[in-house]
Each structure stands twice: as C-alpha cells, then as structure tokens.
Amino acid sequence: MSYLLTNMEEVRKENEKRQRILELKEAIKKAEAEWNTSDVEKLKKELKGLTHESLLDKFKKNSVMY
Secondary structure (H helix, E strand, O other): HHHHHHHHHHHHHHHHHHHHHHHHHHHHHHHOOOOOHHHHHHHHHHHHHOOOOOHHHHHHHHHHOH
C-alpha cells in the first residue's frame, strides 16, 4: 500500500515538473517576443535547473532493483 502511495506521489511530482517546464518555455517565448533579454536569461536558468538531471538520479532510474 505504501509503495502505491509513494509511486503516486512520484507521478504527481513528475507531472508538476513537466507542467512547470511547459510554463517556462512559453514564458521564454513571450519574453523573447517582447525583447526582454534579462527575463529570458533568468527563465532559461530556471528551466536548465529543472531539466538538469543528476548522475545519481540517472543511475537510480536505469539500475535494476532486486
């Protein structure tokens, strides 16, 4: 039961992260259209922070758990 709740929590967090990434991409497009370079740089840094995946996280995802 707790595994199911943990898994659902992970799915919820992943969905929220994807939603935030989409919002940032749209905000970047809007800022670029308005020639607002300072906002574009801030948004791109935030996006990079969300999309960067640590080596340990990659290892955990790809490893087989017994």
